Amino acid sequence: MRSVSTRTSRIPEEIGNLIASPQAYARQKQLLSAFRGLRESNPVGRVELEDFDPFWAVTRCADIVAVSRQHEIFHNGDRATALVPRATDEKVRALMRGSPHLIRTPVHMDAPEHPAYRAITQSWFTRQSVSTLEDRIRGVARHCLDxxxxxxxxxxFVHDVVRPFPLRVMLSILGIPQDDAPEVLALTEKFFQGQDEIDIADKASAKDPARHAKHLFHVLSEFRTYFKPLIEARLKAPRDDVITAIAHAKIDGTSIRSFEAISYLLILATAGHHTTSSSIAGGVWALCQHPNEFRKVAADRDLIPNLAEEAIRWTTPVQHFMRTAARDTELNGQRIAAGDWLMLCYLSGSRDEAVFDNPDCFCVDRSSEAAIAFGHGAHICLGRHLARLEMRIFFEEMFARIDRIELNGEPRRCASVFVGGPTYVPVRYNIVAA
Structure with missing residues (x-):
């Protein structure tokens, strides 16, 4: 199951270590340079590291899109959907009776289950549906900017201003009381906690290779404790919200299991706000570093949708996804064997010179048509229309409030291989008189 075809272009171990290092994603400069070299000379390369099963690093945008669109060949459900050490995978399988997944959501499924589960909530996240939320979203944005x-x-900026913004929007869609926002935010922060933060919190387990799996298992049990009563309440008294849609969902006439229902709510509540707030924070960080881009938007507010797209590309909060080859195939001249594990390096694809002019420059007037951060194919991000709307509205309200912003210290990114983004962005700014 875990073989890698022998005819390969092996990636040097020091670069492989960067790709698998949480700290490399926090600092980025060396990692982005390594990705640039791989795109030039070894865009589909084999990584072999002592603590990981072998995997392919896919670094060009075109190859990432090709894999994403061939969901019948490259599966989500067969193995872990994020790069994890072998010890973590073994621990998860032990905890989950052989499954490589601690939770089971549409992200972890393939056809025919994936489209059936996705359809349960898809109508809530269409462009037309989310457009009806504009006034509500604007009110939440104004509250955060107040x-x-x-x-x-x-x-x-991250914790004082933006982190609660998309969470409060998502809670209203799900049907979760707004008073619960602090509790859900705390659980989400623990769910996406960087590897370095977990180590700091528990020095005794710092050398345990399965510590992250144990940490996530504990956090997931807290989410189950939170969501189970909400699901039970909606089964007795349905409402017009996503919790009700999931609680009453049936696949082929059979109600979905509690495990899948809780998993579904968890992924909506966490990914549905963390990635958006990270993209906004990344955009503000970049505007501080590139004041001329700030002035462009201040002078022409029609650039705000472009700013939102560029902030997503620049930040790339979901830094990779893993896929597993369901059968022997070929990708960019490399023979991929059935069972091979592939890492779709979105962080690299977002800086691909073949797609983006001057990709290492932050440009608010860049064409955004080729952005890959939301994915492609069957697994394209369910909440992409909501995320874009939230970001547009937030930046509109922000530019109505301030006429200058700059860094007031050294920002930091999360030390995480999977979902990253800014964790600390200190800023100084000037509020425009009302």
């Missing part, structure tokens, strides 16, 4: 104004001329 806090930014109340803090005077300095704040830490």
């Amino acid at each position: 806090r930014m104004s109340a803090l005077g001329s300095e704040c830490e």
Whole structure:
């Protein structure tokens, strides 16, 4: 199951270590340079590391899109959908009776289950459906920016301002009480906690190779405790919300299991806000570093949709996804064997010179048509229309409030191979008089 075809272009071990290192994603400069070299000379390369099963690093945008669109060949469900050490995979399988997944959502499924489960909530996230939320989203954005104004001329943008914004929008769609936002946010922060933060919190387990799996298993049990009563309540008294849709969902006439229902709500509540807030924070970080781009948007607010797309590309909060070859195939001249594991390196694809002019420049007037951060094919991001709307509205309201913003310290990114983004963005700004 875990073989890699022998006719390969093996990636040097030091570069493989970068690709698998959480700290490399926090610092990025060396990693982005390594990705640039791979795109030039070894775009589908084999990585062999002592603590990981072998995998292919797919670094060009065109190859990432090709894999994403061939969901019948490259599966989500067969193995872990994020790069994990062998010890973590073994621990997860032990905990989950052989399954490589701690949760089971549409992200972890293939056809025919995937489209059936996706259809349960898809109508809630169409472009037309989310457009009806504009007034509600604008109200939440204004509330968050009121806090930014109340803090005077300095704040830490991630936690003081933006992190609660898309969460409160998502809670209203799901049907979760707004008073529960702090609890759900705390659980989400633990779910996406960087590897370095987990180590700091528990020094005794820092050398345990399966520590991340144990950490996630504990967090998931807390999510189950939270969501189970909500599902039970909707089964007794349905409402017009996503919890009700999931609680009453049936596949081929049979109600979905509690495990899948809770998993579904978990992924919507976490990924549905963390990636959007990270993209906004990444965009603000970039605007501080490129004041001329800030001035462009301030002078022409029609650039805000482009700013949102560029912030997503620049930040790339979902930094990779894994796929598993269901049969022997070929990708960019490399023979891929059935069972091979492939890493779709979105962080690399978002800087692909073949797609983006001057990809290492942050440009608010860049054409955004080829962006890959939301994925392609059957597994394209369910919430992409909502995320774009939220970002557009937030930036519209932000540019109506401030006429200058700059860094007020050294920002930091999350040390995580899978879902990353800014964790600390200290800023100084000038509030425009009302």
